Amino acid sequence: MKLSRISDSTVRRLSSYCRVLEELDREGRRMVSSKRLAERGGVSSAQVRKDLSYFGSFGRRGLGYNVPRLLEEIRSIMGLNRTWRCALVGAGHIGSALFSYHDFRRRGFDVVAIFDNAEAVVGQKWEDCEIQNVKKLVPEIRRLGVDIGIVATPARAAQEVADLMVEAGVSGILNFAPRKLEVPKEISLRNVNMTIELESLSFALRASETRSRKKRAVSVDE
Numbered sequence: 001m002k003l004s005r006i007s008d009s010t011v012r013r014l015s016s017y018c019r020v021l022e023e024l025d026r027e028g029r030r031m032v033s034s035k036r037l038a039e040r041g042g043v044s045s046a047q048v049r050k051d052l053s054y055f056g057s058f059g060r061r062g063l064g065y066n067v068p069r070l071l072e073e074i075r076s077i078m079g080l081n082r083t084w085r086c087a088l089v090g091a092g093h094i095g096s097a098l099f100s101y102h103d104f105r106r107r108g109f110d111v112v113a114i115f116d117n118a119e120a121v122v123g124q125k126w127e128d129c130e131i132q133n134v135k136k137l138v139p140e141i142r143r144l145g146v147d148i149g150i151v152a153t154p155a156r157a158a159q160e161v162a163d164l165m166v167e168a169g170v171s172g173i174l175n176f177a178p179r180k181l182e183v184p185k186e187i188s189l190r191n192v193n194m195t196i197e198l199e200s201l202s203f204a205l206r207a208s209e210t211r212s213r214k215k216r217a218v219s220v221d222e
Contacts, residue, residue: 003077010051014074016041017048021071033064083108087141087170089161090152091116091124091131094176098152099126112144117157134161141168148172155179 020040024032034045041048052058052070055077059065075081086104088095088111098104099111115134116122122133132140141149149165151158151173158177165173172188175181183189 006054010054011078013041013043013047013051014078016043017051018071018074018078018080021067021074024067025071029067031064032067032070034059037065080108083110084147085145086111086148086150087113087115087137087144087146087165088150088152089115089134089137089165090150090154090176091118091121091126092152095150095152096126098150098176099129109148111150113140113146115140134164137161137164138168141165141170146170148174151175151177151181153177 017037020037021032023040034048038045038048049059055073058070058073072081086109088099091114095114095116099114104111111129114126114129114131115137116131117134121131124131146168147170149162149168149170149172151161151165153161155177158175158179159181162173162175162181162183166183166187170187172190173181173183175189175191176194178193178195181189181191
């Protein structure tokens with residue numbers, strides 16, 4: 001099966017399997033069954049087998065999966081066996097938090113350039129990376145060979161920044177700005193809207209409270 005036909009939900013589960021396998025590897029486990037992998041990944045064993053079958057045959061009947069080998073295979077499938085050069089635009093609170101999260105770097109996502117348009121932050125250094133004026137974005141991204149652009153700007157500036165990233169030649173964009181971006185179809189775009197996630201959680205909590213009230217009301221009536 002072509003990788004482009006793999007659903008986003010399958011890819012997200014692969015990411016979960018990768019983390020479970022990393023935990024098992026640290027624990028010194030050499031083999032794991034689909035049932036055990038499923039339990040720790042929060043899915044069914046049938047789902048694990050189906051997801052992995054898209055990419056080949058990795059397990060042995062009666063023995064399960066070799067943990068180090070399966071981990072290596074999934075990392076290769078997901079492109080995590082290489083370094084991705086990233087450019088971050090927006091040196092505010094979100095940008096600072098993203099840059100400070102060193103697990104990104106450990107997983108191969110290396111922020112090699114930071115841009116902003118605020119004079120107060122341009123010229124500052126975050127570790128060994130100097131914040132540059134966004135006007136330099138296109139030539140710098142081209143010079144550095146950046147693969148992924150990260151948008152952490154206010155909503156009003158996000159589309160303009162995305163346009164510059166496309167012009168500079170990035171292959172993918174991770175958008176943290178609370179607005180929809182328009183990019184060419186050949187550019188991979190992922191949106192992370194924390195407000196929407198919190199609002200969805202709020203809805204789920206409200207629905208849970210409503211169910212609880214109804215149960216209590218039925219108990220009182222009885």
